[in-house]
Amino acid sequence: MAYIPLARLHELYDGYRQSIRLAGQELLLVQDEGQVYLFANVCPHRQASLSNASINDGVLRCARHGLQFSLRTGQPLQPGGCNGTLQFFPLIYEGNTIGVEASS
Ligand code: FES
Numbered sequence: 001m002a003y004i005p006l007a008r009l010h011e012l013y014d015g016y017r018q019s020i021r022l023a024g025q026e027l028l029l030v031q032d033e034g035q036v037y038l039f040a041n042v043c044p045h046r047q048a049s050l051s052n053a054s055i056n057d058g059v060l061r062c063a064r065h066g067l068q069f070s071l072r073t074g075q076p077l078q079p080g081g082c083n084g085t086l087q088f089f090p091l092i093y094e095g096n097t098i099g100v101e102a103s104s
Helices: none
Strands: 002-008 017-022 025-032 035-040 054-056 059-061 068-070 092-094 097-102
Touching (some): 002 017
Antiparallel strands (some): 025 035
């Protein structure tokens, strides 16, 4: 396993957002309410990009159809709106960076 740094800790702030392409997958690294999240840049509803989603108070709102998802659980917040969830990836803090473990 190899550590891949994605951002330096001093670069992060609430509202931070970075698109990342890693191992052929589009990901989003965001910070909201002091918490950093890494998840697939794909809406679980109809697979729209989440690059333009709004993120506030722990809630991500997809720009395509407006469905909302909890950043803490990945679950949709509207009953019946969508059965999928945000796909999170574990983050690792190492030194002054945050990143992921990837198989080499
Ligand atoms: S594609 Fe995101 S809410 Fe429909």
